[in-house]
Amino acid sequence: MRVSFWLAVPMLAIGILFSYMADSLIALQAVGGLQTAASFISTVLFVLFSAMMLGVGAGLFVHWILSFGRHVMAFVMEFILSFATFFIGLGAALTIGGWWTGAQLFVTFLFASGTMFVLSFVSLFGGVFAGMEKIVKYVKKRRRR
Secondary structure (H helix, E strand, C coil), rough: CHHHHHHHHHHHHHHHHHHHHHHHHCCCCCCCCCHHHHHHHHHHHHHHHHHHHHHHHHHHHHHHCCCCCHHHHHHHHHHHHHHHHHHHHHHHHHHHCCCCHHHHHHHHHHHHHHHHHHHHHHHHHHHHHHHHHHHHHHHHHHHHC
């Protein structure tokens, strides 16, 4: 199996866990100003961290699925999906009802989009460089004979 699958699964699990923690922090009742500020800051951190983990995990999982194809086709699909994911996340975040959920949704799709954008070039150049290495090995082998 490829490494991206084994990185994606724990990131998605941690992201889901932190999303549940953020959900419970959103509904937390605070008494004083210091407690309110502390709960607000921790809510923001948990929402951002869960969104980051979910986005990177989803991007790695999509990369893993697309990497079974040819390198150039995987590059094209990931490149297109990275931009589509960004605009889907933007539209979904603007139409969602809750502010916290919209922010988490947008950040999740933003990180998924960025991860797929970077990994699309990894798919292309990883395949190109691996192919060039094979060609160089073949040429060296033929020259020795």
